[in-house]
Amino acid sequence: MLIAVPTESLASERRVALIPDAAKKLVRAGIDVCIERGAGLRSGFADTDYEAVGATLSSDADELLGKADMVLRVRKPDLADVDKLKSGAIHISYLDPYNETDLVDALGAANVTAVSMEMIPRTTRAQKMDALSSQANLAGYVMVVLAAQQLDRILPMMMTPAGTLSPARVFVIGAGVAGLQAIATAKRLGARVEAFDTRAVVAEQVQSLGAKFVEIDLGETGQTKDGYAMALTPEQLELQRLGMKDVISQADIVITTAQLFGRPAPRIVTADMVAAMKPGGVIVDMAVDSGGNVEGSIPDQTVDIGGVSIIGMSNLPAQVCKDASQMYAANLVNLVSEYWDAEEKTFNLNMEDDILQGCVITHGGALVNEAIKSLRGEGA
Numbered sequence: 001m002l003i004a005v006p007t008e009s010l011a012s013e014r015r016v017a018l019i020p021d022a023a024k025k026l027v028r029a030g031i032d033v034c035i036e037r038g039a040g041l042r043s044g045f046a047d048t049d050y051e052a053v054g055a056t057l058s059s060d061a062d063e064l065l066g067k068a069d070m071v072l073r074v075r076k077p078d079l080a081d082v083d084k085l086k087s088g089a090i091h092i093s094y095l096d097p098y099n100e101t102d103l104v105d106a107l108g109a110a111n112v113t114a115v116s117m118e119m120i121p122r123t124t125r126a127q128k129m130d131a132l133s134s135q136a137n138l139a140g141y142v143m144v145v146l147a148a149q150q151l152d153r154i155l156p157m158m159m160t161p162a163g164t165l166s167p168a169r170v171f172v173i174g175a176g177v178a179g180l181q182a183i184a185t186a187k188r189l190g191a192r193v194e195a196f197d198t199r200a201v202v203a204e205q206v207q208s209l210g211a212k213f214v215e216i217d218l219g220e221t222g223q224t225k226d227g228y229a230m231a232l233t234p235e236q237l238e239l240q241r242l243g244m245k246d247v248i249s250q251a252d253i254v255i256t257t258a259q260l261f262g263r264p265a266p267r268i269v270t271a272d273m274v275a276a277m278k279p280g281g282v283i284v285d286m287a288v289d290s291g292g293n294v295e296g297s298i299p300d301q302t303v304d305i306g307g308v309s310i311i312g313m314s315n316l317p318a319q320v321c322k323d324a325s326q327m328y329a330a331n332l333v334n335l336v337s338e339y340w341d342a343e344e345k346t347f348n349l350n351m352e353d354d355i356l357q358g359c360v361i362t363h364g365g366a367l368v369n370e371a372i373k374s375l376r377g378e379g380a
Helices: 020-028 047-052 061-067 101-109 131-150 177-188 200-208 234-250 271-275 316-339 354-359 370-375
Strands: 002-005 032-036 056-058 070-072 090-093 113-116 158-160 163-165 169-173 192-196 253-256 282-285 301-305 308-312 360-363
Touching: 002 061, 020 032, 020 047, 020 316, 032 047, 032 061, 047 056, 056 061, 090 316, 101 113, 101 360, 113 354, 131 177, 131 253, 131 282, 131 308, 131 316, 169 177, 169 234, 177 192, 177 200, 177 253, 192 234, 234 271, 271 301, 354 360
Parallel strands: 002 032, 002 070, 032 056, 070 090, 090 113, 169 192, 169 253, 253 282, 282 308
Antiparallel strands: 113 360, 158 163, 301 308
């Protein structure tokens, strides 16, 4: 089997699907690995690094896609690239299948088995393949670093002969993987941290990191079977805004991480809440690429509203692309290894497997994912 890794086409994407160490593991398993020349350069990996572990290089992207049995990417392919894939090929990457209807249809029509890394189930067995979590961990770290760079004061308390500087106050909204990492990072930098989440069940995790969990009575809330926060009603959203506004008015940094998988992000920080923040404050909106949690945030820009800086970075893991590539590549290697039959030298696509049922979108020329079919009204 030949695995191909093309160069990411998006200019802002600095990650690569396989780093040399990951490629070495696949080569040792008896898989041929071919990397497009220059694919790893933006992540700090030279072509010679891949050759040293037994991978081959290709200068012809179209030929590479056409001969590959499996293609590994970070980002979804362009529609034009789908036609270059051979029938029966496996394509693994982020796909955004809830929104990319035309792309999903094209992959099905091309008889490509499309695996969406966003759709890996959040189960114990699939944890080592969970790219959303691995990348969100890094995003949580990056948000705090970006905010600290933008803020006009230091984060830790400092006692000096000239007086004592109080610690900066950080408010993290959303205590999922990214939020918890943001809390931990802000605490390591010496900030005073508070956090809120609609799921009361995460309060203990927040407190275990040394942060204060902000209690806001929203009535009945909860989380999905996959661990995501459930959408709030308009009435609950208004109660949440009122409860958070007081906290935001005292914060130096606000970090928002609220995302609803497959749907636009909830607007939880409104203009009046931004206006309540002290001049010089910083807000980082993790969800800016899916509609934004913060009114006024703009993808890939830092805007100033009344003296408050709102950072909207749409691809946070790419800011630490070397480590992000290492973690994403490990997720891919774990996925491939789980279904690789070393004796038969084949990738075993057992569609009765619970992980594959969750993440395979198209197979055998058809849309097979039940969640996507249900969204389209095609479910059983």
